[in-house]
Amino acid sequence: DYYLVRALEKTKNRKVIGLADIFHKRVIAQFNNNTAPKTVEDAIILSLNKFGSYNYDFMSSSLGITKETLLKELVDKELIYFNPNIEVNNYEPKDQYLSGNVYSKLMDAIKYDLKSNIKALKKAQPLPMLPTTNEDVKYRCLLELGINWEELSPEAQKRVFSKKIEAKIGASWIPSHIYSQFAYERLNAQGIVNISYISSPVATWYVDPKKSDDFSEFGTKHLSSYEILEKVLNNQEIKVTIYSDKEVDRQASIEATEEARAKSSLIKQEWKDWLWLCPERCVILCKIYNTTVNIYTSRKYDGSWLELPGLNPKIKLRPWQLNAVARIIENRATYLAHDVGLGKSLVMICGMMELRRLGICHKPMLVCLNGTEQQLYNDFLDAYPLANVLISKGLSSKEDKKLFTASIKTGDFDCVILTHSQFFQLSLSKEYQVQFLEQERELLLNFINSDKELSNPKSVGGKILKKRLESVDISIFDAENPELNSLTVISKEEGNKNAKGKKLTRAQKEDIRKGKSIDGLNLKILESNRKYDHVNFEGITDCLVIDEVHQFKNLAVVTKLMNVRGIPTNYSQRATDTYTKILYVLDNLLNKVIKNSVGNGRVIGATGTIFSNTLAEIYNWQRMFQLPLLKELGIDAFDAWVS
Secondary structure, three states, X not given: OHHHXXXXXXXXXXXXXXXXXHHOOOOOOOOOOOOOOOOHHHHHHHHHHHHOOOOHHHHHHHHOOOHHHHHHHHHHOOXXXXXXXXXXXXXXXXXXXXXXXXXXXXXXXXXXXXXXHHHHHHHHOOOOOEOOOXXXXXXXXXXXXXXXXXXXXXXXXXXXXXXXXXXXXXXOOOOHHHHHHHXXXXXXXXXXXXXXXXXXXXXXXXXXXXXXXXXXXXXXXXOOHHHHHHHHHOOOOOOOOOEEOXXXXXXXXXXXXXXXXXXXXXXXXXXXXXXXXXXXXXXXXXXXXXXXXXXEEOOOOOOOOOOOOOOOOOOOOOHHHHHHHHHHHHOOEEEEOOOOOOOHHHHHHHHHHHHHHOOOOOOEEEEEOOOOHHHHHHHHHHHOOOOOEEEOOOOOOHHHHHHHHHHHHHOOOOEEEEEHHHHHHOEOOHHHHHHHHHHHHXXXXXXXXXXXXXXXXXXXXXHHHHHHHHHHHHHHHHHHOHHHHHEEEOOHHHOOOOOOOEEOOHHHHHHHHOOOOOOOOOEEEOOOOOOOOOOEOOOOOOEEEEEOHHHHOOOOOOOOOOOOOOOOOOOOHHHHHHHHHHHHHHOOOOOOOOOOOOOOOEEEEEOOOOOOOOHHHHHHHHHHHOHHHHHHHOOOOHHHHHO
């Protein structure tokens, strides 16, 4: 309680200038729930502030009516909708039901003949995207989608005709038979061309057969048109290597590569010219796109109902801050990509306190930039003067630091504030680390084996991926044998007991992994490189909040797009560590052999540096905060996502 007691006096330049506000005015806003609601709208606000959701039993009791009467009135006023896909509490609030995959919900409503749902969901559908073709075909497409042109407003009519489907060659939503048809009609195919697609985990197109008779118009004497087509479908770099007397003929290789790349450009142009020529194909692809891709409506969050009990009355949140707090309450993963100066810190603080007050989370942890922990602590107590916040500021001895981390696990705090460095020192259990790494290893192996080019020992991309695979193997060995991280090698000349020595090299660890003798090494046990090895990360928090999360954005991606600027091929150890912890809290690991121990945990990431220079950063943000959605859409692999 030292910091709480110290805060009872106001100081300036280390001099006491007065007593804290708590001595002479109210510093905590109370939520008054004693007033009985008069309408169902009043009952909704009361329920949201008390439970964070629509509690129909509480609402009906506070209004003095039966639950059945309450539900009927809410449905009649279109404040809630019946959702047949929910087994328990199968009514959803309006803003929740009329967002997300609204096409799937519309199909369910039609199936169960829910007339009011159908009417509302039709209005909630995103405007259709249309092919690049003439107006007559566009009208046919709208008719196929069940859209009455006359019912659209003039503004919607204008917008519909300006919205065009982007259909790059290799796009994963386009059926494989369309690509086969293209190859047959435009690439001088002599027979049936079988084109197939594997979505996860490798996101790869396959063309069979590989060889064609076209080595001139769309192919070269080194690569047939089918081989070039397969590389174009997979967004792969085209490179031809020619050998002369077992040596690489550089000049011939460059010329052959340029010729093949020119042919790939021809194939891409042929695709653009061919795709929308056939009216029937336009209608088919338009329907596929608008029923599998263009099916989501963003939810708009309204936090105007929030009372925020316990918040300092002098602090008033702006509308976008209230909306962000409402999003945090509703969602398991929230990415606060707000510009600098828009009040992310206050949103995080209020979000954590509401989650804890509502009983959704019990052990919030705020991870902040090194050197900012004291400022965040002050902001926290300014917003919530009676908050019980644990901070590590001022700890010097190793014993104090270990006691601090032990207190996180055993104590009951409104929030624990850690720096990025301290957060990294908390490691997940050996079992969970191995499980994550095995998943990464399986992904890399599948990726390498899926492509003949990558399996080639001379392939540059293959070498990069195999090097990463080797690194993962060593990381798995490290995780399974943590004691090796405590060993250093001391030369015989340094054989005194005080010698520091050097950590085991990668090659020495590899020798140990392969079972070679280490008798020749003079080993000494030092302290673990994880300072907080007395506690694991498991169970330490069920609400992980990371400020300045862009510090951990450098996750590697597995891709066939080698030597492309902006696509990272290396990775940050801290980013991978953070990503693993996010997966743990959200329970999003693919192979769930080990379940997390915190249940439905929450993760919040905040940054003003939304992305700096690469498209891959946006993919990494979605991996962290929207992984289940990426899996649902079949684009959790980077190459599928980017196509």
